[in-house]
Amino acid sequence: MESLLQLTQSTLQTHSQFLLLTITTTIFITTLFNLLKSHSWCTCSVCRAYVSRSWTSTYPNLCDWYTHLLRLSPTHTVDIHVIGSTVTANPSNVEHLLHTRFDNYPKGKPFSSILGDLLGRGIFNVDGDAWRFQRKMASLELGSVSVRSYAFRIMTSEISSRLVPLLDSFTVSGRVFDLQDVFRRFAFDNICKISFGLDPGCLELSLPISDFASAFDLASGLSAGRAVTTSPFVWKLKRFLGLGSERDLARAIRLVDELAREVIKQKRKLRGMGSEDQDLLSRFMGSTDDDDYLRDIVISFLLAGRDTVASALVSYFFLLSTHPEVEAAVRDEIINNDDDRHDHGGLEGLRGMHYVHASMYESLRLYPPVQFDSKFALDDDVLPDGTAIGKGTRVTYHPYAMGRMESIWGADCLEFRPDRWMKEGLFTPVSPFKYPVFQAGARVCLGKELALMEMKSVIVSIVRRFQFEAVSGDRELKFAPGLTASVSGGLPVRVRRRRSGS
Numbered sequence: 360m361e362s363l364l365q366l367t368q369s370t371l372q373t374h375s376q377f378l379l380l381t382i383t384t385t386i387f388i389t390t391l392f393n394l395l396k397s398h399s400w401c402t403c404s405v406c407r408a409y410v411s412r413s414w415t416s417t418y419p420n421l422c423d424w425y426t427h428l429l430r431l432s433p434t435h436t437v438d439i440h441v442i443g444s445t446v447t448a449n450p451s452n453v454e455h456l457l458h459t460r461f462d463n464y465p466k467g468k469p470f471s472s473i474l475g476d477l478l479g480r481g482i483f484n485v486d487g488d489a490w491r492f493q494r495k496m497a498s499l500e501l502g503s504v505s506v507r508s509y510a511f512r513i514m515t516s517e518i519s520s521r522l523v524p525l526l527d528s529f530t531v532s533g534r535v536f537d538l539q540d541v542f543r544r545f546a547f548d549n550i551c552k553i554s555f556g557l558d559p560g561c562l563e564l565s566l567p568i569s570d571f572a573s574a575f576d577l578a579s580g581l582s583a584g585r586a587v588t589t590s591p592f593v594w595k596l597k598r599f600l601g602l603g604s605e606r607d608l609a610r611a612i613r614l615v616d617e618l619a620r621e622v623i624k625q626k627r628k629l630r631g632m633g634s635e636d637q638d639l640l641s642r643f644m645g646s647t648d649d650d651d652y653l654r655d656i657v658i659s660f661l662l663a664g665r666d667t668v669a670s671a672l673v674s675y676f677f678l679l680s681t682h683p684e685v686e687a688a689v690r691d692e693i694i695n696n697d698d699d700r701h702d703h704g705g706l707e708g709l710r711g712m713h714y715v716h717a718s719m720y721e722s723l724r725l726y727p728p729v730q731f732d733s734k735f736a737l738d739d740d741v742l743p744d745g746t747a748i749g750k751g752t753r754v755t756y757h758p759y760a761m762g763r764m765e766s767i768w769g770a771d772c773l774e775f776r777p778d779r780w781m782k783e784g785l786f787t788p789v790s791p792f793k794y795p796v797f798q799a800g801a802r803v804c805l806g807k808e809l810a811l812m813e814m815k816s817v818i819v820s821i822v823r824r825f826q827f828e829a830v831s832g833d834r835e836l837k838f839a840p841g842l843t844a845s846v847s848g849g850l851p852v853r854v855r856r857r858r859s860g861s
């Protein structure tokens with residue numbers, strides 16, 4: 360009996376060693392093949408600078424170097440051969456990718472495998488029919504007046520009961536604090552309440568550590584980290600062996616899963632008892648009974664709607680603190696429209712503030728939360744500017760660079776000037792293909808209106824009461840790598856209460 364056990368054990372060991380060897384060899388050969396296909400030996404000046412990172416001696420951020428390259432290129436498109444990628448800041452190309460040949464440019468497998476463990480089959484991470492189904496269902500909900508009013512009530516309550524008291528407490532203590540951390544907490548509370556009907560309370564005065572927020576942060580940060588490994592082989596092997604960051608990622612995802620499943624279970628119970636909640640999860644329950652699918656859908660919303668809004672608010676208040684003339688004009692418009700409706704409860708009042716709207720678009724132009732976005736070509740193609748695209752090429756449009764193109768915005772493109780959006784006192788938008796900050800075409804951001812409403816509500820409430828002073832004195836922001844633009848090391852500020860009339 361004992362020898363039979365020993366024999367079974369040693370056979371199992373040999374099998375698992377064989378399995379490991381086979382997988383490692385397959386991944387190695389696939390990686391080698393991909394590296395060869397992607398011209399990884401290219402020694403052109405751009406590829407050399409990319410590989411050696413010599414651009415870091417001149418540019419604070421990778422996106423600034425790309426901007427420089429795209430401005431120099433006559434077509435505003437460049438090829439980075441070593442990573443098999445074409446990057447463009449040309450509006451005709453953007454229209455081609457996102458609208459005219461939308462079907463040829465899905466998100467593709469390389470992207471979905473990076474975020475797949477966290478997002479599953481959620482809208483943010485799928486193509487084809489799975490995407491179409493969720494898109495239809497989600498646009499019906501997000502377009503409805505009842506969801507907008509529900510979201511507006513949540514945001515205004517988070518502002519008046521948490522954000523304003525917290526900032527007030529900082530004015531009293533006079534301490535320097537990280538504005539990015541405050542807006543991330545604010546946006547997380549909001550998106551959790553809107554998506555799940557769950558309040559993590561991250562912005563309570565004591566600034567508590569929420570297990571859910573920490574697990575979600577870790578999971579999205581580590582998933583994004585996969586994209587910057589030299590080859591997918593590295594993270595896939597680590598995941599297979601359960602090592603290092605992949606072990607931490609699996610743990611964080613398990614925690615997010617547990618919480619999401621618990622919330623779904625409770626909601627099902629309440630629905631069974633006749634309760635009709637307004638959050639997105641409760642609404643999506645009317646369209647599908649599959650709890651795994653529901654989990655995936657709402658987690659996508661969390662990812663899409665949290666860091667983006669926080670990032671937009673951080674750069675907005677950074678720009679305001681360095682442009683007092685714009686701050687004064689924003690404040691004038693808020694005060695001139697001032698009545699009780701605007702601060703807490705008046706969607707109509709917000710809509711009337713055209714200059715505030717223009718200032719948000721202008722800040723998003725210079726600092727888009729999603730700085731670049733990639734698609735993968737299904738078939739060979741030629742872009743409108745003549746660039747040939749081979750099947751499988753990664754094609755990236757670059758909103759950050761596009762916001763800094765003289766060819767699109769004129770000679771003053773680097774200036775923060777909200778007036779460029781105003782015509783005869785009214786906010787006037789431009790083609791979304793020139794300004795793909797919320798993407799454009801068939802897959803345009805579903806939360807755009809919600810995000811603008813959230814930003815505007817915060818701006819109206821804060822600018823009339825408080826003034827921030829960024830303590831570093833920097834005129835430019837330095838970003839940390841990730842899916843969404845976040846300021847490296849945060850944004851330390853001081854805040855003071857305005858005297859009425861000041």
Ligand code: HEM
Binds near residue numbers: 665733796803804805
């Ligand atoms: C300033 C804030 C925001 C910006 C700049 C922004 C930008 C974007 C961009 C660029 C995409 C395309 C991403 C891609 O396909 O790779 C996107 C997609 C999406 N966004 Fe937003 N977003 C913001 C806020 C929000 C909010 C608050 C929500 C949710 C309430 C949201 C929900 C979504 C969803 C569900 C998608 C996927 C749409 C699809 O694939 O069909 N976004 N967003």
